[in-house]
Amino acid sequence: MEELARVRSDFVSRVTTEILTQLLEALVCDTVLNELEKESILEKNLARADKARSFIDTVRKKGDKACKITIKHLQIKDPSLFSQLRLNSDPSAQQGEVMHHRP
Structure with a gap:
């Protein structure tokens, strides 16, 4: 599913730190991510945009x-x-x- 790839740059420029943190929490609850992955995304990236990029890629x-x-x-x-x-x-x-792609 490349839906996230398509919106990656827009997501990175628009998402707030608060929403990003909430999404991380939700994904830990759903066992999509583990606590370590969440901490890694939040701590290794100082800038909000870098956190968002790392989040999408993960x-x-x-x-x-x-x-x-x-x-x-x-x-x-x-x-x-x-x-x-x-x-x-x-x-x-x-x-x-998918049908609406321009030639």
Whole structure:
């Protein structure tokens, strides 16, 4: 699922530290990330943008399911950012978007 790859730069420039922390907490609760990974993202990156980049890259390495869970949490925790990124939590709706690529 390359949905997160598509929105990576927008996510990095728009997400707040608060939302990022909430997303990390939620993903630890869902066992998508472990406590160590969460700490690593927060402590190794001083700048908010670097934390966000590291977050997206870590989740993407975990595969499709992790990406879908992350998108769902983002929809709940920051609906406005979710819609700005034009993400879609419904996989069947994403199929339709693929058709709209310009040649």
